[in-house]
Amino acid sequence: MRFAMGSSIDQRATYLQLQKAANQKLQDLYAKDLHFELDKINEPILWVKNMPNLFAVICYLQTDEIFKINYLSDLTAYDNIDHIDGDKRFVLVYQLLSLETKVSVRLKLLIDDSEDAKTISHIFPAANWLEREVFDMYGIVFRGHPDLRRIMMDERFIGHPQRKEYDIKQRMPFADNMKTNLDRNPVP
């Protein structure tokens, strides 16, 4: 969609209308069998059921004329340990955006500790490092990821520090960050 040299306020109004239309379409399409809600700034949140469902939704949103999703803003997760949002342990959050129509869609997926997620890095290459971060912090394994290593914590680190059961002050002493014995030897 191309805009004439209008004011930015006009553009913003157009984007809001597009977002509204997108919300309506999303509701018509998926509200029957998936949980659909709007957040406080009228962005749609769609709770997909499982991994194949997520892929189907993403593929549809990429090809659809209204959505034209082509950008992954963020991929993250949170620990649903108190089961407020569902029965499973973690919630994966996919924040999608269209650079053309500025429509944004948030997909959420409940996932358990024992099950594995699948990578979307072949669809959005930006997901590569984001999935590594989610794996590092929460321990969610993404099947099919090209290089699933820790990205933030030390490679020798054991555990996943953003899980609620991980004590925030639990540091891991390694040979190169433990306290040096200052008075052990005389000055050489």
Next chain:
Amino acid sequence: MSKDGSNTMIFSTLLSEAVKWGRKNSLWPMPFATSCCGIEVMSTLSSTYDLSRFGAEVVRFSPRQADMLIVAGTITTKMAPVLRTIYDQMLEPKWVIAMGACSSSGGIFDTYSVLQGIDYIMPVDVYVSGCPPIPEGLIYSVLYLQKIIDEGLERTPALKPTYEEAMKAMTYHKTPEGLILPSIKTGISLGNGTNEEASKEVPNEVRNG
């Protein structure tokens, strides 16, 4: 002027005093600035505060050519070996300034990933308080360092721990059953095995626990 009327000037001094004088007035800094304290280091070096008045103006970004390591900022546990390597690469004599709350004690970041003060891994001569310290604080620490050099105060060396000491410190992987291997979800494995091999060996209850 000397007694015979010529222009020869002779200062009689100890060589050690001359060396001290030279050292304390040419403290070339190596800034290791990882966060907001680095901005204050830049401010201190710039013309308003002008650290070069005290002979510490030649900033060297190679540890081989520096005398004084200014650690300005939060040091994470992953950064610790890098910082220790830089300290080891500096030539004697060398001095360390821990600038700011984070590098002195971890600061507000009392978390799983932050080193609680760089004195865990290296000896520190001067700690500068503040979050971040004002440039006058850094200047004061340089002047204090000059005093330390001048008076020849005793400094404690920090030696790297041996392998046995390091193994003793790592108690987290000791359980009643014995050694816990890194779980499949950490993505690392002991020895040369690949991820698949490690996941086969580790029983399920250990993996999920």
